[in-house]
Amino acid sequence: MNATIYDVSRLSGVSIATVSRTFANPERVRDATRQKVFEAAEILHYSPNAIARAMARQQTDKIAFLICKKDATILDEFYARICESIMRRTIQSDRQLVISTAADWVQVAGTAQNKQVEGVILGGSAQADMVSEFQGKQIAVVLVNNRMPGFDLPCVVSDEYGGVRLAVEHLIQRGHRDIAMIAGRFSPYIVGERYNAFLQVMEEHGLEAGARHVAMCDPTVESATQAALELLKRKDRPTAVFGANDVAAAGVLKAALRLGLKVPEDLAVVGFDDSTICGMVEPELTSVHIDCRRIGEVGVDCLHALLNGETCPPVTVIPAGLRVRGSS
Amino acid sequence: MNATIYDVSRLSGVSIATVSRTFANPERVRDATRQKVFEAAEILHYSPNAIARAMARQQTDKIAFLICKKDATILDEFYARICESIMRRTIQSDRQLVISTAADWVQVAGTAQNKQVEGVILGGSAQADMVSEFQGKQIAVVLVNNRMPGFDLPCVVSDEYGGVRLAVEHLIQRGHRDIAMIAGRFSPYIVGERYNAFLQVMEEHGLEAGARHVAMCDPTVESATQAALELLKRKDRPTAVFGANDVAAAGVLKAALRLGLKVPEDLAVVGFDDSTICGMVEPELTSVHIDCRRIGEVGVDCLHALLNGETCPPVTVIPAGLRVRGSS
DNA sequence: CTGAAAGCGCTAACAG
DNA sequence: CTGTTAGCGCTTTCAG
Numbered sequence: 001m002n003a004t005i006y007d008v009s010r011l012s013g014v015s016i017a018t019v020s021r022t023f024a025n026p027e028r029v030r031d032a033t034r035q036k037v038f039e040a041a042e043i044l045h046y047s048p049n050a051i052a053r054a055m056a057r058q059q060t061d062k063i064a065f066l067i068c069k070k071d072a073t074i075l076d077e078f079y080a081r082i083c084e085s086i087m088r089r090t091i092q093s094d095r096q097l098v099i100s101t102a103a104d105w106v107q108v109a110g111t112a113q114n115k116q117v118e119g120v121i122l123g124g125s126a127q128a129d130m131v132s133e134f135q136g137k138q139i140a141v142v143l144v145n146n147r148m149p150g151f152d153l154p155c156v157v158s159d160e161y162g163g164v165r166l167a168v169e170h171l172i173q174r175g176h177r178d179i180a181m182i183a184g185r186f187s188p189y190i191v192g193e194r195y196n197a198f199l200q201v202m203e204e205h206g207l208e209a210g211a212r213h214v215a216m217c218d219p220t221v222e223s224a225t226q227a228a229l230e231l232l233k234r235k236d237r238p239t240a241v242f243g244a245n246d247v248a249a250a251g252v253l254k255a256a257l258r259l260g261l262k263v264p265e266d267l268a269v270v271g272f273d274d275s276t277i278c279g280m281v282e283p284e285l286t287s288v289h290i291d292c293r294r295i296g297e298v299g300v301d302c303l304h305a306l307l308n309g310e311t312c313p314p315v316t317v318i319p320a321g322l323r324v325r326g327s328s
Numbered sequence: 329m330n331a332t333i334y335d336v337s338r339l340s341g342v343s344i345a346t347v348s349r350t351f352a353n354p355e356r357v358r359d360a361t362r363q364k365v366f367e368a369a370e371i372l373h374y375s376p377n378a379i380a381r382a383m384a385r386q387q388t389d390k391i392a393f394l395i396c397k398k399d400a401t402i403l404d405e406f407y408a409r410i411c412e413s414i415m416r417r418t419i420q421s422d423r424q425l426v427i428s429t430a431a432d433w434v435q436v437a438g439t440a441q442n443k444q445v446e447g448v449i450l451g452g453s454a455q456a457d458m459v460s461e462f463q464g465k466q467i468a469v470v471l472v473n474n475r476m477p478g479f480d481l482p483c484v485v486s487d488e489y490g491g492v493r494l495a496v497e498h499l500i501q502r503g504h505r506d507i508a509m510i511a512g513r514f515s516p517y518i519v520g521e522r523y524n525a526f527l528q529v530m531e532e533h534g535l536e537a538g539a540r541h542v543a544m545c546d547p548t549v550e551s552a553t554q555a556a557l558e559l560l561k562r563k564d565r566p567t568a569v570f571g572a573n574d575v576a577a578a579g580v581l582k583a584a585l586r587l588g589l590k591v592p593e594d595l596a597v598v599g600f601d602d603s604t605i606c607g608m609v610e611p612e613l614t615s616v617h618i619d620c621r622r623i624g625e626v627g628v629d630c631l632h633a634l635l636n637g638e639t640c641p642p643v644t645v646i647p648a649g650l651r652v653r654g655s656s
Numbered sequence: 657c658t659g660a661a662a663g664c665g666c667t668a669a670c671a672g
Numbered sequence: 673c674t675g676t677t678a679g680c681g682c683t684t685t686c687a688g
Binding site for chain 1: 379380383388402403408409415416424426428429444549575578581582585586604605608609
């Protein structure tokens with residue numbers, strides 16, 4: 001069996017309370033005592049039992065990252081990146097992380113009830129009732145890559161608007177005036193933001209952005225390819241296409257290749273997300289870079305702030321960047 | 329505060345021991361009693377506190393998935409798939425899952441010490457000392473996508489050999505005789521398996537597989553592209569290339585495109601992993617499909633078997649498949 | 657089938 | 673600065 005606090009107490013000749021203190025607040029015991037305790041602990045291979053600790057303190061120092069997506073969760077590179085970042089950031093803290101999919105959010109809410117989880121980061125299309133349920137149970141909530149107006153919780157999002165602006169203005173700078181957007185029906189928040197931003201930026205520059213300039217598709221390459229084929233077969237085809245994400249842009253690239261259009265000479269393409277896809281295609285895809293790492297970090301930091309009773313801004317917008325590559 | 333077992337005891341008029349039994353072994357209390365207890369619990373919104381339960385039982389029903397990779401962990405689509413599968417399978421059981429990266433395996437081992445984790449699934453290039461450490465602490469270990477001869481632990485791997493055979497024989501069937509392989513320096517176990525299998529299958533079919541037929545590269549598209557360019561620029565270039573993974577194959581595709589070679593007419597390409605990449609490139613990439621879902625499931629099942637004191641096969645080989653697409 | 661009672665390992669007043 | 677003591681919420685013999 002593992003050594004307990006009693007064993008250390010006995011071996012070091014101090015009370016269990018002192019042993020406890022030595023591990024929780026080393027500065028609150030005399031140097032000599034501390035040393036004795038640590039020595040004994042070393043000999044016994046003792047380390048405090050987190051379960052017992054949680055039991056006594058009535059808190060677990062555990063937080064959860066809940067990915068609110070139907071099917072693919074961690075499989076979505078975007079969320080995988082955020083998740084990775086959250087993992088790394090949490091490891092640096094003294095809290096533990098539980099990763100779950102929305103599929104069992106009810107379960108998480110349940111375990112949360114027993115204070116097994118003290119805070120959650122909700123990624124993706126979290127529903128209002130989830131948030132209410134968590135908050136009702138005194139569980140801190142932070143939204144990542146989503147917003148929820150009317151709720152009192154911190155959100156951390158990427159600057160979708162700014163990202164779109166970077167993409168479109170880059171194309172304009174390259175001399176394009178006839179720019180189309182191809183948007184997949186993915187996350188409502190995301191697609192809405194990017195679409196609106198596109199219209200706005202185009203208008204700002206006095207460029208037309210009517211029906212002819214926007215193609216909708218399902219969130220698959222095949223669908224994007226089809227949509228792009230239709231768009232590009234027309235006489236008055238655009239000279240540049242902005243994909244609302246890299247998958248959409250990859251579809252455009254495929255369509256161009258099939259139609260014998262040279263990229264970027266005949267057609268410039270820009271994607272969004274700066275995912276692995278960008279490097280895999282030929283030519284490589286110019287894309288808007290989302291700082292997933294930062295999003296994850298800020299998400300964790302916000303949650304910690306909440307948990308520590310500190311305040312944090314209601315919404316943090318993480319700047320986006322542009323990675324210019326061969327496709328434009 | 330949340331209701332405790334005492335509240336339920338009081339309201340239902342039975343002892344806490346009976347309440348405890350009602351939740352742990354419902355069949356061991358009289359029907360009428362059970363009903364009373366559940367009713368009271370319902371009214372009080374009671375649910376057993378897992379922490380206290382773990383404390384009393386001296387076990388947590390928690391397992392961990394540890395991804396043993398330096399940098400990218402969950403970012404690697406392959407591991408993301410396995411991870412996703414493990415998550416889903418674990419949810420179905422009554423155990424909880426903790427996901428960690430190798431970066432903090434020492435930490436996991438530490439927490440494991442306090443019986444916070446009772447079993448681990450090691451993915452990727454786990455080291456022998458990790459396994460020893462875990463097993464030394466009475467923690468069940470299962471290896472996923474790796475083997476460790478000389479250790480007494482279940483391994484679940486994909487049929488690398490069979491996968492390579494599918495790929496190569498498919499090319500042979502398409503009439504190719506001059507087949508090259510391009511291998512990236514990724515996981516030693518994987519690259520070794522696939523490389524050896526390639527040589528063997530080629531030999532079986534009486535095909536030459538000398539130095540001219542194998543190109544090594546770093547595990548990036550750029551490197552693969554360079555290697556492929558060199559390979560394909562030669563007069564006696566192969567008519568088909570087998571990439572040890574999809575990234576390598578994508579590099580070949582890019583090289584072909586740059587050299588103006590038509591795929592699959594001038595050059596057939598086959599990848600390995602059947603990742604998202606396959607659909608993103610033009611033409612789409614034929615690839616060996618690894619059943620990550622199954623690997624994850626079997627991994628979890630093996631661990632559960634171990635934890636339940638049951639036996640399970642020392643090594644489970646999951647069959648691979650071939651997804652034929654445009655590139656061949 | 658049910659209840660009493662003794663822990664599980666640690667924390668947190670409270671005294672000293 | 674250190675020790676005493678009373679829990680934290682649940683499980684589990686052991687009687688009844």
